[in-house]
Amino acid sequence: xxxxxxxxxxxxxxxxxxxxxxxxxxxxxxxxxxxxxxxxxxxxxxxxxxxxxxxxxxxxxxxxxxxxxxxxxxxxxxxxxxxxxxxxxxxxxxxxxxxxxxxxxxxxxxxxxxxxxxxxxxxxxxxxxxxxxxxxxxxxxxxxxxxxxxxxxxxxxxxxxxxxxxx
Numbered sequence: 001x002x003x004x005x006x007x008x009x010x011x012x013x014x015x016x017x018x019x020x021x022x023x024x025x026x027x028x029x030x031x032x033x034x035x036x037x038x039x040x041x042x043x044x045x046x047x048x049x050x051x052x053x054x055x056x057x058x059x060x061x062x063x064x065x066x067x068x069x070x071x072x073x074x075x076x077x078x079x080x081x082x083x084x085x086x087x088x089x090x091x092x093x094x095x096x097x098x099x100x101x102x103x104x105x106x107x108x109x110x111x112x113x114x115x116x117x118x119x120x121x122x123x124x125x126x127x128x129x130x131x132x133x134x135x136x137x138x139x140x141x142x143x144x145x146x147x148x149x150x151x152x153x154x155x156x157x158x159x160x161x162x163x164x165x166x167x
Contacts, residue, residue, distance in 0.1 A: 005037045014127040017103055023072050028052050043117040087129055095128040096138050097163035104156045115153040
């Protein structure tokens, strides 16, 4: 899933990506009066809709679920802060490398290959605040250096982490 926001002149940006097991739409629990973004499936998805009253009840009565949800909200807050720092201080190349690693959930325990679902360079550009041509330039560089490959989808190699860690 991608969460998109559109400004008054119609420019769309991707502000978040969600994967299996993620929550989204939790702003309604804080009485957010206006929805800021639109969640759009980018691959075949199964979505569980929990009504606000039911979610409130479960959060109060089911402590294990409440703990899971609070961990999610705190993790999302940390991620938003990291995204802001990334946008303010890092180069386009670093932002792209970080976004690709986050999209394949690098650092999470995972046995499956780190392959992205079909995603356009334009969508990647929207996520990192860059032009599609800059994304294309860096994707070609990453491919040439062996950080990514296009065999069976866009495969992200852990060596891409060196771009993020390099000053």
